[in-house]
Amino acid sequence: MSTTKRVSVITTPIYYVNDVPHVGHAYTTIAADTLSRARRLGGQDVFFLTGTDEHGQNIERIARERGISEQEHCDLISAAFRSLWVRYDIRYDRFIRTTEDVHRRGVLKLWGLLRGAKTPDGKDAVYLGKYSGWYCPRCEGFKDEEELRQPDNVCPDHERPCEWTEEENFFFRLSAYEGWLRETIESDRLRIRPDSRKNEILGVIKQGLKDFSVSRARVKWGIPVPEQPDHVLYVWVDALSNYITALGFADDGEAYRHYWAGGDERLHLIGKDIIRFHCLYWPAILHAAGVPVPTREFGQGFITRDGRKLSKTTGNVIDPVALVERLGPDAARYFVLREAPYGADWDFTDSAFVGRYNADLANDLGNLVSRALTMAVKYCDGRVPPRWEPPLPEGVGPARAVDFTEVFATSVCAPADGLADRVLDRYEEIDFSSALTELWSWIGQFNQAIVQAQPWSLAKDPARRGELEAFLYRLLEGVRLVAVLVSPVMPRAASRIFAMLGLGEREPAPGDLAWGRLDPGRPLGSIVPLFPRVERDGVPKKETPVSETTPPPAPKPEAAPTPSPAAGGDRIDIAEFAKVELRAARITAAEKIAGSKKLVRLQVDLGSEVRQVVAGIADAYEPAALVGKTVVLVANLKPAKLMGVESNGMVLAGSIDGKAVLCSFDAEVAPGTKVK
Numbered sequence: 001m002s003t004t005k006r007v008s009v010i011t012t013p014i015y016y017v018n019d020v021p022h023v024g025h026a027y028t029t030i031a032a033d034t035l036s037r038a039r040r041l042g043g044q045d046v047f048f049l050t051g052t053d054e055h056g057q058n059i060e061r062i063a064r065e066r067g068i069s070e071q072e073h074c075d076l077i078s079a080a081f082r083s084l085w086v087r088y089d090i091r092y093d094r095f096i097r098t099t100e101d102v103h104r105r106g107v108l109k110l111w112g113l114l115r116g117a118k119t120p121d122g123k124d125a126v127y128l129g130k131y132s133g134w135y136c137p138r139c140e141g142f143k144d145e146e147e148l149r150q151p152d153n154v155c156p157d158h159e160r161p162c163e164w165t166e167e168e169n170f171f172f173r174l175s176a177y178e179g180w181l182r183e184t185i186e187s188d189r190l191r192i193r194p195d196s197r198k199n200e201i202l203g204v205i206k207q208g209l210k211d212f213s214v215s216r217a218r219v220k221w222g223i224p225v226p227e228q229p230d231h232v233l234y235v236w237v238d239a240l241s242n243y244i245t246a247l248g249f250a251d252d253g254e255a256y257r258h259y260w261a262g263g264d265e266r267l268h269l270i271g272k273d274i275i276r277f278h279c280l281y282w283p284a285i286l287h288a289a290g291v292p293v294p295t296r297e298f299g300q301g302f303i304t305r306d307g308r309k310l311s312k313t314t315g316n317v318i319d320p321v322a323l324v325e326r327l328g329p330d331a332a333r334y335f336v337l338r339e340a341p342y343g344a345d346w347d348f349t350d351s352a353f354v355g356r357y358n359a360d361l362a363n364d365l366g367n368l369v370s371r372a373l374t375m376a377v378k379y380c381d382g383r384v385p386p387r388w389e390p391p392l393p394e395g396v397g398p399a400r401a402v403d404f405t406e407v408f409a410t411s412v413c414a415p416a417d418g419l420a421d422r423v424l425d426r427y428e429e430i431d432f433s434s435a436l437t438e439l440w441s442w443i444g445q446f447n448q449a450i451v452q453a454q455p456w457s458l459a460k461d462p463a464r465r466g467e468l469e470a471f472l473y474r475l476l477e478g479v480r481l482v483a484v485l486v487s488p489v490m491p492r493a494a495s496r497i498f499a500m501l502g503l504g505e506r507e508p509a510p511g512d513l514a515w516g517r518l519d520p521g522r523p524l525g526s527i528v529p530l531f532p533r534v535e536r537d538g539v540p541k542k543e544t545p546v547s548e549t550t551p552p553p554a555p556k557p558e559a560a561p562t563p564s565p566a567a568g569g570d571r572i573d574i575a576e577f578a579k580v581e582l583r584a585a586r587i588t589a590a591e592k593i594a595g596s597k598k599l600v601r602l603q604v605d606l607g608s609e610v611r612q613v614v615a616g617i618a619d620a621y622e623p624a625a626l627v628g629k630t631v632v633l634v635a636n637l638k639p640a641k642l643m644g645v646e647s648n649g650m651v652l653a654g655s656i657d658g659k660a661v662l663c664s665f666d667a668e669v670a671p672g673t674k675v676k
């Protein structure tokens with residue numbers, strides 16, 4: 001891997017707010033988050049963008065059916081996406097909503113450039129024309145007659161009749177960019193993967209590209225076309241523009257200049273359903289407008305269930321909230337990325353999910369971590385053993401990763417072509433399942449090495465103390481490197497392994513890729529079970545007793561110290577108080593937690609993120625009355641589970657006659673404002 005700091009933008013599609021989030025949305029977002037984290041780990045400068053697509057006829061219709069305004073509807077669903085991303089430990093840099101003003105201004109700027117643009121043969125890139133055709137309001141697009149099912153001209157995707165539509169529209173002259181697109185894609189200046197998607201797009205170009213209309217009459221919920229205010233811009237032009245408007249295209253902002261215009265890579269992760277829009281329309285529009293075009297696009301495969309497309313009608317949908325709540329975010333993220341190559345379609349089954357959890361996480365990884373740490377605690381007094389520093393073979397520098405085959409098979413620790421580079425390269429190729437397979441083959445070898453080295457026998461012979469310590473040091477280092485390399489996929493587990501290694505509960509950083517980071521003598525942290533085994537139905541399993549030759553089980557996590565109440569004269573100084581982060585939080589959604597009289601699940605907006613918080617105020621407040629209130633949140637509390645529901649903070653309240661009374665503000669303050 002190169003040492004220069006690459007700059008890149010990684011995007012997901014912005015998701016329609018016509019319905020609550022879908023597991024496919026989670027799939028792309030987990031992938032983008034993993035790639036962003038892997039790149040940051042490799043020292044790269046990354047901007048990760050996601051968001052919601054909020055305009056169009058469908059939203060108008062759904063809001064009308066729900067009896068609320070379009071904006072209210074968008075606010076609710078967009079908040080549901082943000083709160084889902086909190087649950088999945090997604091760390092984006094920007095969440096764009098197409099109803100933001102900065103987006104509207106950016107789209108109009110792009111429109112202005114297109115209106116002035118000329119095609120390579122000197123014609124207007126955008127022109128007024130007449131459109132007639134079969135329009136599917138659900139697809140927000142015109143359909144070719146041969147695609148429709150008869151009778152009634154039914155859209156094959158939505159199984160509803162299309163409408164015959166005639167209107168005067170603005171058109172984008174896509175046909176004029178055929179040659180440029182072919183050349184750009186064939187040469188991989190726009191690198192489309194998997195190859196099957198690239199070939200599909202080249203096949204579409206071969207058949208000849210048609211101009212497409214970029215304005216729509218009859219739709220009100222959108223961005224009005226300045227020259228034709230009763231029309232709005234076509235929802236796809238509006239939506240695709242998010243990739244630059246979110247970065248500050250409207251004002252030629254710093255992020256736009258650094259990451260988009262000046263970056264090394266502009267990468268879109270998309271579903272195979274929307275590759276034409278992304279690989280043909282979008283690059284051509286940008287090229288015509290004189291704006292840098294994407295450099296890479298990856299079409300992910302689709303998740304099916306029981307071999308069928310996920311659909312509410314069939315009733316085989318996979319609820320992404322239930323998925324993440326079942327075995328936690330790390331397990332859900334791991335499963336979707338490990339189960340199949342990212343570009344391929346694959347079938348989700350519950351038994352595969354639980355099976356992989358038990359085999360890969362509880363057994364392979366969980367056991368390795370618990371065995372290595374338990375032995376270090378037992379044989380090395382709970383401290384990192386002395387480092388064993390063999391002379392490096394000639395010509396080999398202290399590379400940042402080690403060939404573990406040699407480490408464990410022989411007594412020579414030879415930093416060679418490393419595991420870290422191989423795994424990071426796989427991430428870089430957007431081949432998550434191979435990255436994980438590679439890592440798991442090492443985990444397997446470590447587990448094997450323990451059996452072969454038999455540290456418990458070495459421990460019985462004082463003459464072999466050096467060997468024992470050398471082995472355990474290398475084993476702990478191996479565990480540490482596994483945590484570092486798995487952190488893009490399982491950030492939570494990685495931080496917990498770091499805590500157990502005495503490195504503090506933090507996320508791995510680029511410097512952690514170097515071998516030998518554990519300082520001998522440093523106390524190890526307490527051992528906590530990482531992935532307790534579960535039964536097929538997801539219920540925790542009773543652990544079986546261990547035998548002589550199997551390593552002892554992980555000790556119980558230490559009980560948390562009971563906080564001492566600040567009694568009488570026990571005062572704290574300002575520095576201690578400053579550790580508590582209090583913020584204004586706006587409640588965007590509230591619902592009672594089933595089975596509890598007091599607990600309510602809240603979604604709170606903190607300006608830069610939406611979080612889920614559980615509060616014991618249901619006996620004093622109706623959930624509906626809470627929505628819209630701005631309250632005070634302790635924002636830096638560690639997550640805790642109440643009745644099995646995760647809470648990421650605590651809402652402050654007093655009480656009158658035992659009933660909660662929320663703390664509030666005297667005047668409206670913006671969500672996220674620090675309370676001092």
Ligand code: MSP
Pocket residue numbers: 012013014015016017022023024025027028053239240241242269270271272273274300301302303304310
């Ligand atoms: N709003 C447009 C995208 C505009 S981007 C400028 C849109 N939104 S969507 O909500 O329908 O999301 C589509 C994306 O969700 C797909 O491209 C894909 O990434 C993901 N998936 C939806 N269903 C899926 C599966 N069953 N499996 C995997 N991913 C799928 O289109």
